[in-house]
Amino acid sequence: MxxxxxxxxxxxxxxxxxxxxxxxxxxxxxxxxxxxxxxxxxxxxxxxDTKADLLNQLYLELKGEMGAAALGGLPAVDARTQMLHMWSRWMDWATANPLKRRTLAQLQVSDEITASTHESANRTMTGIGEILERSRANGPMRDAPAALVFTLSNALAEATIDYIIGDPDRADEHKQSGFEALWRMIG
Amino acid sequence: MxxxxxxxxxxxxxxxxxxxxxxxxxxxxxxxxxxxxxxxxxxxxxxxDTKADLLNQLYLELKGEMGAAALGGLPAVDARTQMLHMWSRWMDWATANPLKRRTLAQLQVSDEITASTHESANRTMTGIGEILERSRANGPMRDAPAALVFTLSNALAEATIDYIIGDPDRADEHKQSGFEALWRMIG
Amino acid sequence: MxxxxxxxxxxxxxxxxxxxxxxxxxxxxxxxxxxxxxxxxxxxxxxxDTKADLLNQLYLELKGEMGAAALGGLPAVDARTQMLHMWSRWMDWATANPLKRRTLAQLQVSDEITASTHESANRTMTGIGEILERSRANGPMRDAPAALVFTLSNALAEATIDYIIGDPDRADEHKQSGFEALWRMIG
Amino acid sequence: MxxxxxxxxxxxxxxxxxxxxxxxxxxxxxxxxxxxxxxxxxxxxxxxDTKADLLNQLYLELKGEMGAAALGGLPAVDARTQMLHMWSRWMDWATANPLKRRTLAQLQVSDEITASTHESANRTMTGIGEILERSRANGPMRDAPAALVFTLSNALAEATIDYIIGDPDRADEHKQSGFEALWRMIG
DNA sequence: AATGAATGAGAGTTCATTCAT
DNA sequence: CATGAATGAACTCTCATTCAT
Known part of the structure; x- marks a missing residue:
C-alpha cells in the first residue's frame, strides 16, 4: 500500500x-x-483518489473519533454507570465539536458513503455495542434484535444532541433527560 | 382562454x-x-420557480401526506391505543411508500429547505403532537420540554422505520418492539 | 396587408x-x-412577427418622431435661423423624452436593425437633409459628399445631446455652443 | 511547478x-x-472571471491600443500639425483594424462596461486631451467646457471613421474633410 | 383575436479530475 | 511529489416562439 x-x-x-x-x-x-x-x-x-473517497475516509475518521471520545476513561463498574458515563462523554464531544458533529451528520445520510464504509464504521463502535448489550441484558428489550436496540439507542442519542445544540444553556438537564429516557427504554 | x-x-x-x-x-x-x-x-x-422551490414544496407535500397517513381513522379511545394506532399507520405508510420515505429523509436534512418551510411542515404535525402530549401526561417525561419529547419520539419512529426497511419480513414484530420502547420512554 | x-x-x-x-x-x-x-x-x-420586427418598427417610430419634432413649426426664413430652430427643437425633444432618446440610441447601434430599416429611417429625415443642404450651400463643406456632411452633423447633434443629459442645468448654454460649433463647421 | x-x-x-x-x-x-x-x-x-470581466478587459485593451496608435510618433510641432498627425493615425488605425474598431464601437455603448472601466479608459486618453486643449486654446471654443469639446471632437472622429469604412476608396479625401471640419470647429 | 402554458435550444458558470511543468 | 492550469460535461435557468384552448 x-x-x-x-x-x-x-x-x-x-x-x-x-x-x-x-x-x-x-x-x-x-x-x-x-x-x-x-x-x-x-x-x-x-x-x-476521488471526492467520494475523501468523504468516506472523513466519515470513518469522525465516527471513529466520536466513538473513541464516548468510550474514553470508561470505569469498570455496573452497566448503568458505564452507560451514563458513555452517554455523557458522547454529548460532551458533540457539543465541544459542533463542526465535526455537523459534518458527521451530513455524511451519515449521504449516498456517497458506501455500504462497506458504514459497515466498517460500525465495527469501530463495537465497544459501544458491548456496553449496550450489558445494559439491556436484563431489561425489557433483552429479546429484541441487537441491531434494533442499537439503532434506537443511537437515534435517541442523536436526537438529544440535536436538542442540546438548539438550547445549549440547559445542556446538562437535557443530557440527563435523554439518558433517563434511554434507560427506561432498555435498562 | x-x-x-x-x-x-x-x-x-x-x-x-x-x-x-x-x-x-x-x-x-x-x-x-x-x-x-x-x-x-x-x-x-x-x-x-426554482429547484429549491420544487424541493420545498415536495417536502411539504410528502411530510403532509405522511402526517395525514399517521392520523387517519384515529379512534376516540385512550391515549395508548391512539398512540399505537398512529405509530402503526406511520410505519405502514413508510413501508408502503419506500421511495417517498427515502426522499423525505433526504429533504429533512437538506439545507435547501428553508426555516419557514420546516415551520409550516411542523404546523401540519400538530395532531401528532397532541396525541404525544396526552400520552406523556402522566408518564415519566411529564415535566420535560414538549419539544424534547417530540424530538426523541420522532427519532425513535424514524429509527424503527429504517430498521424495518432493512428487514421488512419481520416488520410487524419490529413495529411492536419500537412502540413498546416508545411507551416505556414516555407512557 | x-x-x-x-x-x-x-x-x-x-x-x-x-x-x-x-x-x-x-x-x-x-x-x-x-x-x-x-x-x-x-x-x-x-x-x-418576431422580436427583431418589433425592434425595427420601434426604431422607425422613434426616429420618425424625433425627426418630426425637429422639423415642427419650421419658419420660412434664412438657412441659419431654420437650422438653429431645428437644432433647438431636436435638443428639446431629446431632453423632454429621455427614455425615447435612450432607447433610440441603443437601437441605432444594434445589429438587429436591418439595412433596409436604416434606409427607410433616413428617408424620413429628408426634411432635415434639405435644411442641411441649404445651410452648407455657400459654406466650406459645399463640395463634400452630402452624406458625409450629414453624418458629421448628426454626430455633433448626438454628442451635444449626450452632453446636455449629463449636465442638464446648463442645457441652453450647451445647446448654443453645439450649434455654433456646427455652424462653424458647415455654415 | x-x-x-x-x-x-x-x-x-x-x-x-x-x-x-x-x-x-x-x-x-x-x-x-x-x-x-x-x-x-x-x-x-x-x-x-465572468463574461462581463472579459468584455471590460477587452474594452480597455482596444481603447488603449487605439489611443496608443493615435499618439504614436507625435512630432514636436505646432498644435495644428500635431492634431492632424493624431487624426490621421487614428483614422489609419481604424481602417486597418476594422474588426477591432467594430467591436470597440459595440463595447462603447454596452452597459456591461462599468463606470470605473470607462473612467480608466479615459485616463489613457489624457494625451489626446492635451493636444485637443492646445488646439482650441486660441480658438472659438476656448471658453467652452473641456469635456464638451472633447465629446464633440470625438463624435466627429467616430463619424468620419464610420464614413470612411463605408467608402474606403476615398479614405484620404474624407479623412482630410473631417479634419478640416474639426479644425473649423475648434482651431 | 387573445391568452398564457409549453417547448427546448442555448446561455454562463462550476467543478472533479487530469496532466504538463 | 507538488502545483495549478486545462478540460469539458453537467448544471440551473431564461426566453423567443408556438399552439391548445
Whole structure:
C-alpha cells in the first residue's frame, strides 16, 4: 500500500474538509477544501483518489473519533454507570465539536458513503455495542434484535444532541433527560 | 382562454421528483425530473420557480401526506391505543411508500429547505403532537420540554422505520418492539 | 396587408418597449414588454412577427418622431435661423423624452436593425437633409459628399445631446455652443 | 511547478473575442469565443472571471491600443500639425483594424462596461486631451467646457471613421474633410 | 383575436479530475 | 511529489416562439 509521504497534509485536508463541509454542505468544491487546507487542488487527489473517497475516509475518521471520545476513561463498574458515563462523554464531544458533529451528520445520510464504509464504521463502535448489550441484558428489550436496540439507542442519542445544540444553556438537564429516557427504554 | 395550468402536470412533476431523488439524491438534475415527468425542462419552471422551490414544496407535500397517513381513522379511545394506532399507520405508510420515505429523509436534512418551510411542515404535525402530549401526561417525561419529547419520539419512529426497511419480513414484530420502547420512554 | 385590429394595443406595446428597453437594454425579454403593455406575451406576436420586427418598427417610430419634432413649426426664413430652430427643437425633444432618446440610441447601434430599416429611417429625415443642404450651400463643406456632411452633423447633434443629459442645468448654454460649433463647421 | 498561466492564451482569447464580437455582436456565446481561441470553454474562465470581466478587459485593451496608435510618433510641432498627425493615425488605425474598431464601437455603448472601466479608459486618453486643449486654446471654443469639446471632437472622429469604412476608396479625401471640419470647429 | 402554458435550444458558470511543468 | 492550469460535461435557468384552448 503505497501511501503518500506527508501524514500532516492528509490530516490538514481532513480537518479542512470538516470545516468546509460544516459550513457549505457536501456540495463544497474540492478546490475549496484544498485551499482551506493550504494545499493545491491537485494535491488533494494524491491523498484521496476521488471526492467520494475523501468523504468516506472523513466519515470513518469522525465516527471513529466520536466513538473513541464516548468510550474514553470508561470505569469498570455496573452497566448503568458505564452507560451514563458513555452517554455523557458522547454529548460532551458533540457539543465541544459542533463542526465535526455537523459534518458527521451530513455524511451519515449521504449516498456517497458506501455500504462497506458504514459497515466498517460500525465495527469501530463495537465497544459501544458491548456496553449496550450489558445494559439491556436484563431489561425489557433483552429479546429484541441487537441491531434494533442499537439503532434506537443511537437515534435517541442523536436526537438529544440535536436538542442540546438548539438550547445549549440547559445542556446538562437535557443530557440527563435523554439518558433517563434511554434507560427506561432498555435498562 | 389559454391552456390552463394543469394540476396533473404539477402532480406529475412532484411524483417524478420523488422517484428521481429517491434514486439519485438531491443532486438530481431538474432535466432528469422533467423527463421522468414527461414534461419539457422549461415547463418544470412554470410550475416551480426554482429547484429549491420544487424541493420545498415536495417536502411539504410528502411530510403532509405522511402526517395525514399517521392520523387517519384515529379512534376516540385512550391515549395508548391512539398512540399505537398512529405509530402503526406511520410505519405502514413508510413501508408502503419506500421511495417517498427515502426522499423525505433526504429533504429533512437538506439545507435547501428553508426555516419557514420546516415551520409550516411542523404546523401540519400538530395532531401528532397532541396525541404525544396526552400520552406523556402522566408518564415519566411529564415535566420535560414538549419539544424534547417530540424530538426523541420522532427519532425513535424514524429509527424503527429504517430498521424495518432493512428487514421488512419481520416488520410487524419490529413495529411492536419500537412502540413498546416508545411507551416505556414516555407512557 | 392584413393588420391586427387594435391600433391601441400596437401602440401600447411600442410604448412599453420604449420604457422597458430604456431600463433594461435590448436584452429585455419580450414577456417583460408584453406585461408592461398590459398584454399577454402571446399577443405581442400577433402585432409583431418576431422580436427583431418589433425592434425595427420601434426604431422607425422613434426616429420618425424625433425627426418630426425637429422639423415642427419650421419658419420660412434664412438657412441659419431654420437650422438653429431645428437644432433647438431636436435638443428639446431629446431632453423632454429621455427614455425615447435612450432607447433610440441603443437601437441605432444594434445589429438587429436591418439595412433596409436604416434606409427607410433616413428617408424620413429628408426634411432635415434639405435644411442641411441649404445651410452648407455657400459654406466650406459645399463640395463634400452630402452624406458625409450629414453624418458629421448628426454626430455633433448626438454628442451635444449626450452632453446636455449629463449636465442638464446648463442645457441652453450647451445647446448654443453645439450649434455654433456646427455652424462653424458647415455654415 | 505547474503549467504557468500563459499570456499567449489570454491574448488568444482577447483576439478571438474581438473577431467573434465583430461578427456576432455582444451576445456572442463565451463558448464560441473559447472555441475560436482554441481553448476549452472552462479555460476562458480561468483568464476572465465572468463574461462581463472579459468584455471590460477587452474594452480597455482596444481603447488603449487605439489611443496608443493615435499618439504614436507625435512630432514636436505646432498644435495644428500635431492634431492632424493624431487624426490621421487614428483614422489609419481604424481602417486597418476594422474588426477591432467594430467591436470597440459595440463595447462603447454596452452597459456591461462599468463606470470605473470607462473612467480608466479615459485616463489613457489624457494625451489626446492635451493636444485637443492646445488646439482650441486660441480658438472659438476656448471658453467652452473641456469635456464638451472633447465629446464633440470625438463624435466627429467616430463619424468620419464610420464614413470612411463605408467608402474606403476615398479614405484620404474624407479623412482630410473631417479634419478640416474639426479644425473649423475648434482651431 | 387573445391568452398564457409549453417547448427546448442555448446561455454562463462550476467543478472533479487530469496532466504538463 | 507538488502545483495549478486545462478540460469539458453537467448544471440551473431564461426566453423567443408556438399552439391548445
Amino acid at each position: 503505497p501511501r503518500p509521504r506527508s501524514d500532516d497534509k492528509r490530516a490538514a485536508i481532513i480537518a479542512a474538509a470538516t470545516r468546509i463541509i460544516a459550513a457549505q454542505g457536501l456540495g463544497a468544491a474540492t478546490a475549496a477544501i484544498a485551499k482551506e487546507a493550504g494545499v493545491s487542488n491537485g494535491s488533494l487527489f494524491t491523498y484521496f | 389559454p391552456r390552463p395550468r394543469s394540476d396533473d402536470k404539477r402532480a406529475a412533476i412532484i411524483a417524478a421528483a420523488t422517484r428521481i431523488i429517491a434514486a439519485q439524491g438531491l443532486g438530481a438534475a431538474t432535466a432528469a425530473i422533467a423527463k421522468e415527468a414527461g414534461v419539457s425542462n422549461g415547463s418544470l419552471f412554470t410550475y416551480f | 392584413p393588420r391586427p385590429r387594435s391600433d391601441d394595443k400596437r401602440a401600447a406595446i411600442i410604448a412599453a418597449a420604449t420604457r422597458i428597453i430604456a431600463a433594461q437594454g435590448l436584452g429585455a425579454a419580450t414577456a417583460a414588454i408584453a406585461k408592461e403593455a398590459g398584454v399577454s406575451n402571446g399577443s405581442l406576436f400577433t402585432y409583431f | 505547474p503549467r504557468p498561466r500563459s499570456d499567449d492564451k489570454r491574448a488568444a482569447i482577447i483576439a478571438a473575442a474581438t473577431r467573434i464580437i465583430a461578427a456576432q455582436g455582444l451576445g456572442a456565446a463565451t463558448a464560441a469565443i473559447a472555441k475560436e481561441a482554441g481553448v476549452s470553454n472552462g479555460s476562458l474562465f480561468t483568464y476572465f
